[in-house]
Amino acid sequence: MLSKSDRFGYVSPFATALPWDFLLLGRALAPLLTKKLPEHRYIDKVQVNADSPQEDEIALANMTPLSFYHGLYFPKQFDHYFQRGVFFDHTNATDIAQWQRDLRYLYDKLALAQPGRRLLIKNPVYTARPAMLRTLWPDAKFIHIHRNPVKVFLSMRNFYTALFAQFALQDWSHVDIDRVVLETYARMMSNLRAETKDLTKNQFVELSFDNFQSDPMAQIERIYDHLDLPDLDADRPVFEGYLESVRDYRKNSFTASDEVKEKVATHWGEFIRHWGYEDQI
Template identity: 50%
Template sequence: MGGPAKRASGWAPIPDHPLYGCDAITLLTVLARNGGPRGRGWPTALAALGSALGRAPFSLAEAGWVAARRRKTAGLPPPVFILGHWRSGTTHLYNVLSRDPQFGIIDPFAVGLPWDMLGLGSVLRPLLARALPERRYIDNVPVKADSPQEDEIALANMSPISFYHGLYFPERFDENLRRGLYFDGCTAAEREAWKRRFLYFLEKVSIAQGGRCILLKNPVYSARVAMMREIWPDARFIHIHRDPRAVFVSTVGFYRTLLARLALQPHGHIDVERVVLDHYPRIMQALLDDTADLPANRFAEVPFERFERAPLEEVERLYQTLELPGYAAARPKFEAYLGAVSNYAKNRHRLSDEGRERVDREWAPFVARWGAGVA
């Protein structure tokens, strides 16, 4: 989700901060763990707490309804996961594939109100639709009522374990990133609690989407393929990769934009370039390790550069590789969407000579594998 990268003036709460969809227990846990907001972050935190308390009866009622319904229905069908590091083209691929009506998606209302998407969220949907920002925080991608979203903001509103809490509370940025990306330092009980919230969220998404196979896009899952395979042994995975040099410079911009927009504590101490340089290899190596033994019909890769040049051909290849039905029926919808975004202007980021040297040196195996001219 998103909007222009701006903050409220003075001591007003930050408009449409993601934490406004949090529950009170998660919010208070996160505040206690991270030392609370600083200065002008307090109005936003208090507004988030007020929102949580006001929604609590509706959230509890929805949880009870979902639990009663659960006893009468089968489990979730295995999702199709779109993997890849941030700024690798995951959003573009997600937007294209989501035009296939066989897939259920995560919509903006599920992200903004994960505890209340089926009840209160449905009632408020017309009002919320008018309040949606025109574009995402981090790029020029439009946000509409049916725009597919990644689920990480929603999960940060349901669990203290999310890298987004590092963006909201950057005084403990590194700890939140490591917990939120790899579960570093988390107990077995914390991991299980996260998994329960994750499955509860997807259960509600499945209800909202009519029980269709859910198409999931979240770069965090690139480091969690092993866990996803434990939950769904038959899940399918698509990995879109991009020249690591382009990924680096764009991800640096991603972090800087979100910190400026969402942080409730000072963040000037964070060396964003170092953060990106350190985490990319660990995430991508985990992805390679955890997908190495997957059969061809469960794992497919696509270079972003090739997908950008020939999207329909690449989508058809993905359907054939993964043995997904319905390509011919969905193709007109793919074509219509691609035609509608044909004039989309990507953000332009320039990589300095020093930055290129650092990437080529520290990410050498990945540059050799996915760098420009390799695919």
């Protein structure tokens, strides 16, 4: 939603597909690439078009071996690729330094393509590494949106199932998706809490997904206020127009079994209590 303001730059579908070449080749091939875009995202019914903001993870998977998407492509070694791509396990300082150079290169090109705009990046993987991002960009600001953990679990189960079906080049039936989701969320959230606890109000803001869904403009106001972002009054009509355009959108809906609720309560109890979801499990 924030990307609708022309104050923010973002990762386009062309930058995702052609991270090395989107400034030149991407522009030349734009008409062809636009025709090849999927109608909507593979994991839900959010429409995709030529200016739809994308997460940068697929772009990085096209640039570097350190991305969990390689585990989706080659699931015979899913755990190896996944742990390397999310937590940098089984890597060394040289591997990480190269990933950082590639990330800087990508962001420099995005900034060049969108001059004068502050880059707005959405990537759930970065929940696991705010400290590293702060070393690269000390003035970075972070927005974290938490959600009922049961709904997170069901959403992530759908995410991996859908993307394996779409991208896997090998059999993936051996991958225990529930285990992956349970272990990854706990480790990510522990990292997030530890590595953001010293951030000031204008560097980090945390929102409830339910609050964002029920009153998005109030949460946008909170983001602008906490992070000291300018000119909300100028951006407000853009946000309100976008909200009107998606008024009829219906997100995925999943039903949680008692088994799922028990799994989530057992593995993520610390986070359920931290964000006050005890009555929703």
